[in-house]
Amino acid sequence: MKPLQIPVEHKTLLNGLHVVIAPDSTAPVVTVGVYYKIGFRREPQGRSGFAHLFEHMMFQGSENAAKMQHIKLINSSGGVLNGSTMYDVTNYYEAVPSNALERVLWLEADRMRALKVDDENLRNQRDVVKEEVRVNVMNQPYGGFPWLDMPPVAFRNWANAHNFYGDFADLDAASLTDVQTFFRTYYVPNNAVLLILGDVNVADGFALAEKHFAHIPAGPSPKFADPSEPRQTEERRGDVVEKFGTLPAMAIGYVMPQRRTPDWYAMGLLDQFLHGGRAGRIYRELVLEKQLAVEADGGIDDIFGYNGPTQMTTRILHKPELTSEETLAAFDAIIADVHGTGITDAELQQVKVKWRSDYFGTLEGGRGGYMPKYGLMHLLACFTLFDGEPQLVNSILDSFLAVSKQQVQDFARTYLRPENRAIVFRKPVAATQEAA
Amino acid sequence: MATQAPRAVAAIPDLAPEREIRWPQRIKAKLANGLELVLVESRSIPKFHGELFFRSGNAAAAGRAVSLADMTASMVRTGTARSSSRQIEERLRGLGADLSLAAGQDTSAISFAGLSDNIEPVLHLVNELAREASFPAPEFDRERRQKLEEVKLERTQPGFLAGERLRKILFDKHPYALVSPTEEQVAAYTLDQMRSLYRDFYTPENALLILVGDFDSAAVRSDVENVFGSWSGKKPLSDESPAPPTPRGRRVYLVHVPGAVQAQILCGCHAITRQHPDWIRIALTNSLYGGAFNSRLVMNIREDKGYTYSPRSAVNPLRQYGYFSVSAAVRNEVVAASLTEIFYEIDKLRSLTVPKSELLDAQNYLSGVFSMGLATQSGLLSQISTVILNELPDDYLETYRQKLRALIPGDVLSAARTYIDSANMQIVVVGDREQIEKQAALFGELETYDAKGLRLS
Numbered sequence: 001m002k003p004l005q006i007p008v009e010h011k012t013l014l015n016g017l018h019v020v021i022a023p024d025s026t027a028p029v030v031t032v033g034v035y036y037k038i039g040f041r042r043e044p045q046g047r048s049g050f051a052h053l054f055e056h057m058m059f060q061g062s063e064n065a066a067k068m069q070h071i072k073l074i075n076s077s078g079g080v081l082n083g084s085t086m087y088d089v090t091n092y093y094e095a096v097p098s099n100a101l102e103r104v105l106w107l108e109a110d111r112m113r114a115l116k117v118d119d120e121n122l123r124n125q126r127d128v129v130k131e132e133v134r135v136n137v138m139n140q141p142y143g144g145f146p147w148l149d150m151p152p153v154a155f156r157n158w159a160n161a162h163n164f165y166g167d168f169a170d171l172d173a174a175s176l177t178d179v180q181t182f183f184r185t186y187y188v189p190n191n192a193v194l195l196i197l198g199d200v201n202v203a204d205g206f207a208l209a210e211k212h213f214a215h216i217p218a219g220p221s222p223k224f225a226d227p228s229e230p231r232q233t234e235e236r237r238g239d240v241v242e243k244f245g246t247l248p249a250m251a252i253g254y255v256m257p258q259r260r261t262p263d264w265y266a267m268g269l270l271d272q273f274l275h276g277g278r279a280g281r282i283y284r285e286l287v288l289e290k291q292l293a294v295e296a297d298g299g300i301d302d303i304f305g306y307n308g309p310t311q312m313t314t315r316i317l318h319k320p321e322l323t324s325e326e327t328l329a330a331f332d333a334i335i336a337d338v339h340g341t342g343i344t345d346a347e348l349q350q351v352k353v354k355w356r357s358d359y360f361g362t363l364e365g366g367r368g369g370y371m372p373k374y375g376l377m378h379l380l381a382c383f384t385l386f387d388g389e390p391q392l393v394n395s396i397l398d399s400f401l402a403v404s405k406q407q408v409q410d411f412a413r414t415y416l417r418p419e420n421r422a423i424v425f426r427k428p429v430a431a432t433q434e435a436a
Numbered sequence: 437m438a439t440q441a442p443r444a445v446a447a448i449p450d451l452a453p454e455r456e457i458r459w460p461q462r463i464k465a466k467l468a469n470g471l472e473l474v475l476v477e478s479r480s481i482p483k484f485h486g487e488l489f490f491r492s493g494n495a496a497a498a499g500r501a502v503s504l505a506d507m508t509a510s511m512v513r514t515g516t517a518r519s520s521s522r523q524i525e526e527r528l529r530g531l532g533a534d535l536s537l538a539a540g541q542d543t544s545a546i547s548f549a550g551l552s553d554n555i556e557p558v559l560h561l562v563n564e565l566a567r568e569a570s571f572p573a574p575e576f577d578r579e580r581r582q583k584l585e586e587v588k589l590e591r592t593q594p595g596f597l598a599g600e601r602l603r604k605i606l607f608d609k610h611p612y613a614l615v616s617p618t619e620e621q622v623a624a625y626t627l628d629q630m631r632s633l634y635r636d637f638y639t640p641e642n643a644l645l646i647l648v649g650d651f652d653s654a655a656v657r658s659d660v661e662n663v664f665g666s667w668s669g670k671k672p673l674s675d676e677s678p679a680p681p682t683p684r685g686r687r688v689y690l691v692h693v694p695g696a697v698q699a700q701i702l703c704g705c706h707a708i709t710r711q712h713p714d715w716i717r718i719a720l721t722n723s724l725y726g727g728a729f730n731s732r733l734v735m736n737i738r739e740d741k742g743y744t745y746s747p748r749s750a751v752n753p754l755r756q757y758g759y760f761s762v763s764a765a766v767r768n769e770v771v772a773a774s775l776t777e778i779f780y781e782i783d784k785l786r787s788l789t790v791p792k793s794e795l796l797d798a799q800n801y802l803s804g805v806f807s808m809g810l811a812t813q814s815g816l817l818s819q820i821s822t823v824i825l826n827e828l829p830d831d832y833l834e835t836y837r838q839k840l841r842a843l844i845p846g847d848v849l850s851a852a853r854t855y856i857d858s859a860n861m862q863i864v865v866v867g868d869r870e871q872i873e874k875q876a877a878l879f880g881e882l883e884t885y886d887a888k889g890l891r892l893s
Contacts, residue, residue, distance in 0.1 A: 024480070027480075027807070027808075027811035028457060029808055064448075065448075068730075068735060071729050071730050071739075072797065073448065075728050076797030076798075077451060077800060078800045078804015078805065079801075097454060097455070099453060100451055100804075101452070102449040103449045103450075106448065106449050109445075110444065124742040125742070126742075127742030127743070127767075128745050129745075131742075131744050131745040131765060131767060134697055134765070135698060135745055135746065135765040139696055139697050139698040141589055198811070215444065243695065244592035245592055276529060277525070279522075279525035279528065284522065287578075287582075288522070291578050294586075317585075350526060350529040351529070353531065354530075356551070357532030357534075358532075361534075364481045364483075364812050364813065365814060372812050372815070
């Protein structure tokens with residue numbers, strides 16, 4: 001087994017911007033990312049969906065690159081770009097032929113320094129975001145299930161419980177002043193990390209980062225909303241209507257430990273054991289063997305990227321001839337068995353090999369194959385912003401591979417309990433009408 | 437909004453000189469049993485990616501049953517003469533491997549990836565699946581039920597409904613018109629049909645194995661000889677398919693989904709395959725029109741007008757025929773406005789020469805994205821399989837950028853005029869009839885269908 005030795009260099013500029021470089025000259029392609037430590041979890045109350053709407057605004061123009069210029073400059077340099085808003089971070093990234101590196105850094109610096117947008121841009125992107133919500137959620141079977149359905153059932157703190165894509169009324173209420181305030185508060189260099197991966201010379205990369213980003217002034221350290229949850233003492237349940245699909249569905253989410261606590265590593269392996277594809281315990285029993293469910297998948301959404309209350313969620317679409325309670329009982333029987341007998345040596349061995357293989361795969365790709373090194377970028381960014389330690393990318397695997405079977409079983413007993421979970425039932429409207 | 441701007445570099449930095457692109461060596465071999473092999477070393481991670489293709493898919497199976505090749509593919513991993521479904525899945529997990537089986541119109545394929553340490557055992561498992569699938573009856577009952585639910589579900593997805601309707605319009609009696617079975621057709625599948633398809637399609641003479649990864653080619657080549665050498669089987673006979681129709685005049689096909697809160701637009705016309713000498717011309721033309729974020733259509737109906745989140749155009753190259761398509765999911769109120777802009781941009785591209793600077797931008801874009809395949813094992817595998825399955829010249833990867841760079845504005849004009857057939861474009865709109873019918877009918881004679889494909893009016 002080859003040990004992992006990804007070269008990673010890290011510096012912090014005087015304005016607080018972290019710069020992380022991971023050189024690899026295999027292909028003449030460079031991936032650039034800027035991560036800001038703000039996601040939809042801690043967006044302002046009364047402005048649900050704002051972090052994501054704001055992400056769209058970052059493509060609408062900056063002082064030296066007007067609207068459309070940004071996209072045009074990346075595409076016409078032979079590159080692709082995108083951004084995404086997550087729970088605790090928002091990212092902007094480009095993959096370009098390496099001869100366009102300085103141009104990309106210039107663009108990212110320009111919008112970090114001086115976003116320049118107007119009311120017309122805001123109206124335009126508000127419309128675009130509404131169509132995004134319609135195409136992904138409102139006009140799709142099982143749209144938003146369970147990522148939008150679960151939070152209001154599972155959590156009590158608004159930060160964790162609100163609609164992350166945004167209520168349309170809140171999107172409509174968002175103003176240019178909100179955009180300005182959000183930008184000044186969170187989009188400061190001391191709340192961000194710049195990543196340069198691939199075909200770059202380390203010294204050149206740092207010099208270019210210095211040239212384009214060093215003069216951007218630091219801001220006050222952002223104050224973040226407290227995302228902590230009151231202690232949960234009972235199982236929580238909720239119902240959501242399914243407008244298009246005909247199969248009843250449910251999602252079962254258990255609250256997980258904080259990142260990089262000792263339990264967190266056992267969690268990773270238990271997740272693989274339960275949700276690891278067709279060999280995973282849940283799919284094997286519910287779909288392949290007992291044949292109660294048509295789909296059963298899930299897991300921890302983004303194990304390396306979360307920094308607040310998070311669940312491991314199982315998503316099940318089951319046969320309509322079974323009741324929800326019968327299906328849930330079959331799921332609970334699996335959990336009870338894991339409590340009772342845990343995981344065998346042979347299973348743990350398999351799970352670890354698969355974990356290692358998946359980890360390598362994540363580093364190389366991880367975003368639909370069109371963004372080289374997306375996964376490596378994401379891990380380096382989260383290890384820098386949350387743990388202050390980008391080198392974890394080389395060592396963290398060992399901690400997962402050191403987990404014992406006793407730890408996995410103990411973890412299951414501690415965390416997979418009814419008073420630590422929430423369940424959302426997605427009920428087809430067709431079936432509901434038949435019953436009534 | 438304007439923030440206080442400290443000192444900055446105001447001018448856009450120039451591009452540095454381009455680094456040379458070097459595609460890795462493809463080591464090609466043909467085993468005595470006819471299996472074609474391509475090996476490519478790529479050391480981006482200590483893993484490998486592989487795909488075993490059979491050059492027959494759902495189109496070749498259309499005379500037997502709709503999408504039978506795909507159903508057969510999903511059955512293959514559920515048991516072999518030596519292993520149960522559970523044993524197969526646990527072996528894969530223990531090897532750190534991923535594996536999937538699927539069939540498209542033109543191929544059936546086993547795709548896999550795993551740790552470099554475990555190439556040989558993964559190849560043994562792939563070999564077992566390719567040669568010894570046992571089609572257990574209880575597994576079939578389960579897979580068929582899952583397929584049944586899957587085909588019900590896809591009829592609630594606007595994107596699926598639009599694509600299915602467009603294929604029916606463009607291909608009619610040709611097998612490419614059949615994208616998915618009905619519930620009745622799923623219920624009628626038999627194990628015998630699948631066993632016979634498996635015998636006919638899954639043969640070494642019909643197969644291509646591509647392996648890309650962190651390995652030593654000579655060693656892997658000898659593994660492949662050892663693992664697959666004793667396999668035998670002929671290439672299947674292929675049937676002639678009826679030619680697709682050539683629809684004349686614009687027509688509008690509305691697929692009625694009661695309660696839809698958005699309209700899915702999909703327009704299309706016949707175009708060309710990858711083998712056609714004009715392929716790069718149409719690829720460039722498509723990129724300018726709606727194939728990139730920076731394209732005219734996206735800038736118009738998303739960034740300027742805010743009608744839609746994800747408008748895109750594409751050239752869809754199946755092996756025998758290719759077609760051009762434009763899609764956009766738009767709010768109900770702007771169906772007519774969106775179609776107007778879609779056709780405005782098409783007609784503009786067919787009438788006015790593209791400015792040289794815009795052409796250069798699009799050439800840079802396609803050239804850069806093409807080379808990105810180099811950076812990942814799965815990207816390389818995809819580029820190489822495209823070249824081989826479409827029987828493109830050996831130096832296709834090496835010469836693509838040069839051919840692309842040689843194109844001039846006149847090439848785009850002629851490609852748009854020839855292949856983006858504005859006057860005969862077929863228009864599909866999926867949505868709530870009450871909300872969108874009047875707008876849709878402005879663009880041609882209207883036919884209305886329900887989600888199951890029944891004609892309503």
